[in-house]
Amino acid sequence: NEMxxxxxxxxxxxxxxxxxxxxxxxxxxxxxxxxxxxxxxxPVAERNLVTVQPKYKExxxxxxRYFKDGRKIRNFDGDVLAYVTxxxxxxxxxxxxxxxxxxxxxVWLQLKRSRDGSFGVEGSHDIDQGWxxxxxxxxxxxxxxxxxxxxxxxxHDYQAVLxxxxxVKELTAVVVGFCNMNKFDGVVxxxxxxxxxxxxxxxxxxxxxxxxxxxxxSLKLMLVIPPPIGRTAFFDADDFARLxxxxxxxxLMTYDFSSSGPGxxxxxxxxxxxxxxxxxxxxPLRKKILLGLNFYGYDHSxxxxxxxxxxxxxxxxxxxxxxxxxxxSSEHHFEYKSNGSPHQVYYPTLKVSNKLWSTWTTTM
Numbered sequence: 032n033e034m035x036x037x038x039x040x041x042x043x044x045x046x047x048x049x050x051x052x053x054x055x056x057x058x059x060x061x062x063x064x065x066x067x068x069x070x071x072x073x074p075v076a077e078r079n080l081v082t083v084q085p086k087y088k089e090x091x092x093x094x095x096r097y098f099k100d101g102r103k104i105r106n107f108d109g110d111v112l113a114y115v116t117x118x119x120x121x122x123x124x125x126x127x128x129x130x131x132x133x134x135x136x137x138v139w140l141q142l143k144r145s146r147d148g149s150f151g152v153e154g155s156h157d158i159d160q161g162w163x164x165x166x167x168x169x170x171x172x173x174x175x176x177x178x179x180x181x182x183x184x185x186x187h188d189y190q191a192v193l194x195x196x197x198x199v200k201e202l203t204a205v206v207v208g209f210c211n212m213n214k215f216d217g218v219v220x221x222x223x224x225x226x227x228x229x230x231x232x233x234x235x236x237x238x239x240x241x242x243x244x245x246x247x248x249s250l251k252l253m254l255v256i257p258p259p260i261g262r263t264a265f266f267d268a269d270d271f272a273r274l275x276x277x278x279x280x281x282x283l284m285t286y287d288f289s290s291s292g293p294g295x296x297x298x299x300x301x302x303x304x305x306x307x308x309x310x311x312x313x314x315p316l317r318k319k320i321l322l323g324l325n326f327y328g329y330d331h332s333x334x335x336x337x338x339x340x341x342x343x344x345x346x347x348x349x350x351x352x353x354x355x356x357x358x359x360s361s362e363h364h365f366e367y368k369s370n371g372s373p374h375q376v377y378y379p380t381l382k383v384s385n386k387l388w389s390t391w392t393t394t395m
Contacts, residue, residue, distance in 0.1 A: 070099035081381045083356040085363070087347045090380075094344060103130040103170055112136060112219070112253070112282060112321050114178065119327075119339055123162060130169030134176050134253075136219045141182035142206065148191065150202045152179070152209040163214070174216035176251060179206065181222040189226065193233040196240065203244040210250055217251030219282060224257050228265035235273045242277040251279040253321070258285055259308040260301065271309040275316040283309075286325035293331040293375045295360035297324070328378030332369075343378050354380070 071093075075081055080093060098104075105111075110133040115122040117138055126135045140154040154177075163175050192198045210218065220241070226234060238254060245252045254274065257263040263284075271281070285302045289295055302322065310317035328338040330346070338346070346352075352365035364377040 066095045069096050071096045072099060074098040074101055075381055081384060083358075083363075083382060085354050085380055085382075087351055087354065087365075091344065091347055094340070102128060105131050109318070110134065110280065110321065112176075112280070114138060117157070121340070123159075127162065127165045127169070130173070132173050134174045134216075135166055136176050136178050136253075139177045140179045140209075140218065142179055142202070143182060144184060144188045144192070148198070150205045152206060153182075155213075158213055160214070174251065175214075176217045176219050176253060177215060178255075179218040179220050181220075181225055184225065189230070193230055193237060199237050199240045200244070203241045206241075207244060207248050207250060211248070215250070217245060217253070217279070219253040219255060221255040223255065223266055224263065226265075231265075231270055232273075235270065238274055239277045242279075253280040253282055254278050255282045255284065258283065258301075258305045260305050261288070266309075268309055268311075271316075275310075275319055278319065280319050280321050281309075282321045283323050285323045289331075289377070290329060290335055292335070294377070295357065295362040295364075296328060296377050296379070298360040298362070300359070324379075324383060326379060328376060331375045331377070332372050338376060338378055343376070346376060352376075356382070 071078065075093075075098070078093070080089060111131060112134045113122075113126060113132045113136070115126050115135060115137045123137075126132065137157070139157040140152055143151050143153055145151065158177075166173055166175065192202065206218065210216075220238070222238075223234065238252075242252045256266040256270075259267050259271075275281075283305060285305050286297045288297055288301060306317070306320055306322065310320060326340075328343065329335045330338050330342075346367065350365075350367035352367050354363045354365050356363055361382065362377060363380045363382065364375055367374050367376070
C-alpha cells in the first residue's frame with residue numbers, strides 16, 4: 032500500500048507572519064538560563080514518554096534531550112516540509128541538526144509591487160548561505176524553498192497583475208532570477224488567503240503560469256492554502272482540481288482551529304476531513320497535500336496568546352499543572368490561574384504522533 036498524504040511540519044511557530052524579521056545575530060542568541068541539550072540512549076517511545084498521561088516534570092526533564100542515533104532516522108516515508116520562522120530562531124538550529132526533512136522553508140521573502148508596476152523581492156538581509164550549506168550537509172537531499180509572501184499588495188495591484196499575462200511573466204522572471212542568484216530550489220508561495228476567496232480562477236491562472244516557468248527553470252513551486260472547512264474556507268475541491276496538476280505541493284494550514292477561543296488547535300477528525308474534502312480518493316494528487324502540524328500552542332484567557340516552546344516550559348515550571356487528554360481531538364491541555372484570571376493552554380505533546388499515524392493509516 033502507498034501512503035497518499037504527506038506531512039508538513041511547522042517548527043514550533045506560526046506560518047502566517049507579520050513583516051518582522053531577524054538579523055543574523057538574533058538567530059544565534061540564546062538565553063543564559065536555557066537548559067543544555069543532552070543525548071538519550073533510547074528514543075522517546077522506549078522511554079515511555081509518548082503517553083496520554085504525561086507529567087509536567089517529565090517534560091521539564093526531557094524536553095532538551097533527543098535520541099543520540101535518531102538525527103537522520105526517518106520513520107515516515109512521505110515528504111516533510113519544515114518552516115523556519117523569524118520569531119523562533121531555534122528552528123535554524125533544528126534544521127541543521129536533524130536530517131529528517133525533504134524541504135526546509137525559511138520565512139524570508141516578500142514580493143512587492145511598486146507604483147510604476149515593477150516587481151521586487153525583499154528579504155535579502157535574512158538570507159544566510161552558510162546556514163543553507165549546513166542544512167544541505169545533513170546527508171539528505173533536502174531542498175531550500177523560502178516562503179514568498181505577496182506583501183502589501185493593494186486591490187489595484189492584484190487587478191493589474193491578474194488581468195495581464197505579461198505582468199505575470201514579468202513577476203515570475205523576477206522571482207526565478209532571485210531564486211537562481213541565491214541557489215534556492217524554488218519557493219513556497221503565500222497569496223491565496225490575501226484575497227479572501229475572490230478572483231479564484233484568475234489567481235489559479237497566475238499560479239499555473241508561475242509554476243510552468245518555475246518548472247522550465249528546474250525550480251519547484253509549493254502553495255500555501257487555507258483549510259477547506261471553517262471560517263477561512265477560501266480554497267475548495269474545484270480549486271484543488273485546477274491546481275493539483277501544476278503545483279508541486281500544497282501546504283495545508285490545518286491548525287489554528289480554535290485561535291479565537293479556548294479549544295484544540297488541530298482536532299484530528301477535522302484535519303482528516305480537510306484532506307478528504309480536497310481529495311476524496313487516495314492517489315497521486317492527494318500525495319501533493321502537505322498536512323500542517325502546529326508545533327506551537329495558545330494560551331486562552333481574555334485574548335488568546337501564541338505559545339512557543341520556551342513560554343510553554345516557563346508555564347510548566349511555574350504552575351506545575353496536570354495535563355489533560357482529549358481523546359476526541361487527540362490533544363493535551365492544562366489550566367492555571369494568573370492574577371485571578373483562569374487560563375487554558377493547548378500545546379502539542381509527543382502524542383502528536385497519533386495524528387501522523389492516524390492520517391497515515393486512513394489514507395493508505
